[in-house]
Amino acid sequence: MFYRESGQFKSSYVADQAIFPIAQDRWFIFAVLAVAYLVVPIVANEYWLQAVIIPFLVFAMAAIGLNLLTGYAGQLSLGTGAFMAVGAYATYKLVTMFPELNVIAAFLISGLIAAGVGVVFGIPSLRIKGFYLAVATLAAQFFLSWLFNKVGWFYNYNPSGTITAPPRMMAGIMVTGPEATAAVRYLVALTLVAVFALAAKNLVRGRIGRSWMAIRDMDIAAEIIGIRPFQTKLLAFAISSFYCGVAGAMTLFLWLGSAETEAFNIDVSFQVLFMVIIGGLGSILGSFLGAAFITLVPVFLTNAPQMFGITMATDLQKHLEVMIFGGLIIYFLIVEPHGFARLWQIAKEKLRRWPFPY
Amino acid sequence: MEILYSIVVAPFVDMWTSPVFFSEVVISGVLTGVMYSLVALGFVLIFKASGVFNFAQGAMVLFAALTLVGLMEHGVPVWLALILTMLVMVALAIAIERLMLRPLVNQEHIILFMATIGLTFFLEGLGELMWGSNVKMLDVGIPSESFEVGGILLNEFDLYAAAIGAALVTVLAVFFHKTSVGRALRAVADDHQAALSVGIPLKTIWIIVWSVAGIVAMVAGIMWGAKSGVQFSLSLIALKALPVLILGGFTSVPGAIVGGLIIGVGEKVAEIYWGPLVGGAIENWFAYMLALAFLLFRPQGLFGERIIERV
Incomplete structure (x- = not known):
């Protein structure tokens, strides 16, 4: 009754090709953005921003990146954490070497550096496919984290081996470093994610996105209709790593403040892959839903016993958390293997016909 | 020039001038390789029969070892604990088939792969929940004396491990x-x-198949647990077995063995002769790079089934 496109006539091709052709979708997105920009910074406290909302944005960024590679181009990768590390370390080096450089510019340049590294590790994808490729991308994961640990140049020969986000101003406001407030960091992260999500949404419906999907569905057939597999796959690796690199830079500068290679270990790679699959392969919206789910569930599990007034030993609780998390993932895969994005689709179909059953 | 010399020539000179040390390195590599093969074997069994890339194999190794140690700590004799652990692994296989595989029949490979990662979390949590997370020593009565053969130092335990690995492969074959x-x-x-x-x-x-893989995991868990104690890091050896797997091919039992040996020897030799040049600790990623180099020439691994693609 409320959600249907009847009466919305398109009088130009531009209107017909809009990203959100249905007016209600557009309003919904504007409403979400308005709430995110105006209400959240006022309502949310420091803990919520730091522990839930900023990690959600960081992981949403990484999940979009991996979704472009795995969901759209069909190349399974377990190296997300490593590409995020490249972004974080590159930004750190850029910002400390050129103190005058704008932080956002540093983010984007290190995204490009991560893209270059991604291309190098994407080269085997032309010959290796499926799980063989997934294991091969683990080479990136282990090699890069070894490299960042071993070579002192990357962490400026800091004896503790950690990298710390230096304080930097932008337009007179502290955006990174220990003095930047969570609200400011949140707004910077939100802007980055919003812009890049829009870019990704546009990317996947254009020529590049369609050639990725052709490669995903069957690369030999795609080759026959004139898509160059090598360039297309490498482009997917490059753009995906760009997103992951920016996400890594956000992790260091806008979320954690200081980090070691451990912050980008293989668990991060798996987490992002979970987000992509639970959210829905081949869906930008799904990346957000998956990121929200995977960041919220552990927070919920940690706080749940207190909510219900149960007290238990911390290690017991930790093990239970891990167990329930694993169980939940299996459960969701069984209930809806195509992820939250599919559930959203079904809900939309239902809404259209409501109040009629069919 | 000097750098080139230290990379290309010096290690080989070292190998040539002290052959005893070199053979010690190779032998210890072979024996570690057997241990890797034991873990890789479990992966291959499941992948062959159900097409599932079972990431939980490492967690199964940990779970089996924890169960065995936990039972022994409660005063159960070794032989009975072994049988009980085996039964637990079979029960686990039945539960996995019922609750996880059956509802996911006909889904894409990546979904099943993700489900096994979920299973990894579940098993790690369950194992530590039941038996605690302290490091435990596992002693099933395998002697570990060192002795010398022709100037080469050998450990009895490693020989037993190799023998058990060989026996297991024969039985499976x-x-x-x-x-x-x-x-x-x-x-x-x-x-x-x-x-x-x-x-x-x-x-x-x-x-x-899942039961057999569970029992193979138990054997691997016993060997690794007796070597380095039963602890959480045991489930990480799955990550060591993956390069073995892609090197040998996902679908080949002999591939898992040969791959394990190549990785074991390659890793040890590289660590000792080339490791110091780049600062050491290259064991973590060297195996992957080695496997990657092989894959560029044989994308399906050394012994994997040829991948035939049609439109």
Whole structure:
């Protein structure tokens, strides 16, 4: 009754090709953005921003990146954490070497550096496919984290081996470093994610996105209709790593403040892959839903016993958390293997016909 | 020039001038390789029969070892604890088939892969919940004296490990090729639908395969646990077994063995002769790079089935 496109006539091709052709979708997105920009910074406290909302944005960024590679181009990768590390370390080096450089510019340049590294590790994808490729991308994961640990140049020969986000101003406001407030960091992260999500949404419906999907569905057939597999796959690796690199830079500068290679270990790679699959392969919206789910569930599990007034030993609780998390993932895969994005689709179909059953 | 010399020439000179040390390195590599193979074997069994890339193999190793140690700590004699652990692994296989594989039948490979990662979390949590997370020593009575043969120092324990690994592979080979269940397993591995149409019960086969993989995991858990203690890091050896797996090919039992040996030896030799040049600790990623180099020439691994693609 409320959600249907009847009466919305398109009088130009531009209107017909809009990203959100249905007016209600557009309003919904504007409403979400308005709430995110105006209400959240006022309502949310420091803990919520730091522990839930900023990690959600960081992981949403990484999940979009991996979704472009795995969901759209069909190349399974377990190296997300490593590409995020490249972004974080590159930004750190850029910002400390050129103190005058704008932080956002540093983010984007290190995204490009991560893209270059991604291309190098994407080269085997032309010959290796499926799980063989997934294991091969683990080479990136282990090699890069070894490299960042071993070579002192990357962490400026800091004896503790950690990298710390230096304080930097932008337009007179502290955006990174220990003095930047969570609200400011949140707004910077939100802007980055919003812009890049829009870019990704546009990317996947254009020529590049369609050639990725052709490669995903069957690369030999795609080759026959004139898509160059090598360039297309490498482009997917490059753009995906760009997103992951920016996400890594956000992790260091806008979320954690200081980090070691451990912050980008293989668990991060798996987490992002979970987000992509639970959210829905081949869906930008799904990346957000998956990121929200995977960041919220552990927070919920940690706080749940207190909510219900149960007290238990911390290690017991930790093990239970891990167990329930694993169980939940299996459960969701069984209930809806195509992820939250599919559930959203079904809900939309239902809404259209409501109040009629069919 | 000097750098080039230290990379290309010096290590080989070292090998040539102290052959005893070199053979010690190689032998210890071979023995570690056998241990890797034991873990990789579990992966291969499941991948062959059900097409599932079972990431939980490492967690199964940890779970089996924890169960065994936990039972022994409660005063159960070794032989009984072994049998009970085996039963637990079979029960686990049945539960996995019922609760996880059956509802996910016909889903894409990546979904099943993700489900096994979920299973990894579940098993790690469950194992530590039941038996605690302290490092435990596992002693099943394998002697570990060191002795010398022709100037080369050997450890009895490693030899036993190699012997057990060899025995396990032989038993599996006989099981696969001589028994009717083994034949059914190979049929399922070849083609699920054709196997179903000639009356092979797919569900039973899956339970058998997961049970066998569970028992292989138990053996691997005993060997690794006796070597380095039963602790959480045991589940990380799955990450060590993955390069072995892609090197040998996902579908080949001999591949898992040969791959394990190549990785074991390559890793040890590289660590000792080339490691110091780049600052050491290259064991973590060297195996992956080695496997990657092989894959560029044989994308399906050394012994994997040829990948044939058609439009």
